Amino acid sequence: MEKLFFIQNLKCGGCANTIKKEIEQIEGVSNVIVNTDDDSVKLNSVNDVDLLIVERLNKLGYPVITEENTILKKAKSYVSCMIGRVS
Numbered sequence: 001m002e003k004l005f006f007i008q009n010l011k012c013g014g015c016a017n018t019i020k021k022e023i024e025q026i027e028g029v030s031n032v033i034v035n036t037d038d039d040s041v042k043l044n045s046v047n048d049v050d051l052l053i054v055e056r057l058n059k060l061g062y063p064v065i066t067e068e069n070t071i072l073k074k075a076k077s078y079v080s081c082m083i084g085r086v087s
Contacts, residue, residue, distance in 0.1 A: 008073075015036070017084035017085070020033075022056055023043060029043055029044070029045050030044045060076060062077055062080070
């Protein structure tokens with residue numbers, strides 16, 4: 001089933017690399033596409049893993065648009081971005 005998540009703090013390709021790498025590790029998730037133009041993550045999942053995806057995005061510092069975007073999440077997104085740029 002195709003899913004679409006709109007997220008906060010997405011800045012560049014480094015962010016996108018980290019998000020793609022981390023979300024693809026969730027069992028049942030495939031074809032992860034991160035779009036920096038509209039701040040979205042599109043993917044296919046074979047089972048209901050929405051909560052796991054949202055939790056992983058939060059952990060990385062990229063909350064979905066319906067969640068609070070705290071200073072801690074913003075800081076985490078910068079760290080995730082840097083990791084994505086070097087890997």
